[in-house]
Amino acid sequence: MECVFCDERTIKAEEFYSDRYYRAIYNLRPFLPGHSLVLPKRHIEDLTEMNDAERRDLVSFLNRAIFIALKYAGTEDYDLILQQGENAGRSISHLHFHILPRRADDSVNKGKSEWLSEFNRNEVFGRDLTAEEMKAAVEKAKGIADKYRSEIKILERSG
Numbered sequence: 001m002e003c004v005f006c007d008e009r010t011i012k013a014e015e016f017y018s019d020r021y022y023r024a025i026y027n028l029r030p031f032l033p034g035h036s037l038v039l040p041k042r043h044i045e046d047l048t049e050m051n052d053a054e055r056r057d058l059v060s061f062l063n064r065a066i067f068i069a070l071k072y073a074g075t076e077d078y079d080l081i082l083q084q085g086e087n088a089g090r091s092i093s094h095l096h097f098h099i100l101p102r103r104a105d106d107s108v109n110k111g112k113s114e115w116l117s118e119f120n121r122n123e124v125f126g127r128d129l130t131a132e133e134m135k136a137a138v139e140k141a142k143g144i145a146d147k148y149r150s151e152i153k154i155l156e157r158s159g
Contacts, residue, residue: 003043003092003093003094004092004094005025005039005043005092005094005096006043006094010025011023011025013131013134013135013138014026014027014028014134014138015138016036016068016138016141016142016145017064017065017068017141017142017145018041019057019061019064019156020041020053020057021040021041021042021053021054021057021058021061022038022039022040022041022054022057022058022061022065023038023039023041024036024037024038024061024064024065024068024069024099024141025037025039026129026134026137026138026141027098028128028129028134029122029123029126029127029128029129030126030129030137031098031100031108031118031119031122031123031126032073032100032101032102032103032106032107032108033072033073033101034069034070034072034073034075034099034100034101035069035098035099035100035101036065036068036069036072036098036099036141037096037097037098037099038061038062038065038096038097038099039094039095039096039097040054040094040095042054043094044094044095045093045094045095046084046095047082047084047095049095050095060155060156060158062080062097062099063155064152064155064156065099066078066080066099067148067151067152067155068141068144068145068148068152069099069101069141070101071144071148072101072140072141072144073101073103074103075101075102075103077101077102077103078099078100078101078102079098079099079100079102080097080098080099080100081097081098081100081119082095082096082097082098083098089120089123091123091124100119
């Protein structure tokens, strides 16, 4: 089966930011506003498969994608989740990190175990965004990346 994160149609519809090694996409089933994913452009399934250049760029790219997602959601708080392997809840065998902007009034402001259970259910059974909803979310995120280009450049250099 073809990897959905390697499918150019998916990427074209969901990507809002990228660099040489990584891309940030808006989640098809967002758990919260701004729910984004960071994934390597190259198909790898595990952190241990990363090459040195990908490893060096990872934190810098995560910082930039997190910056955009937080501006998108209008908050400063977030969860960063890596589910490595099926037993950890990963549903797509392509390394990816979830960025979940959090707010005091978000719909999942619960205990961690209850919250993670709800997150995992949403990953499998949540409602997919329509093409129009995805387009609007991606355009908003791209607009933020463009508006804050100079701040993002600073994050890139400091990463």
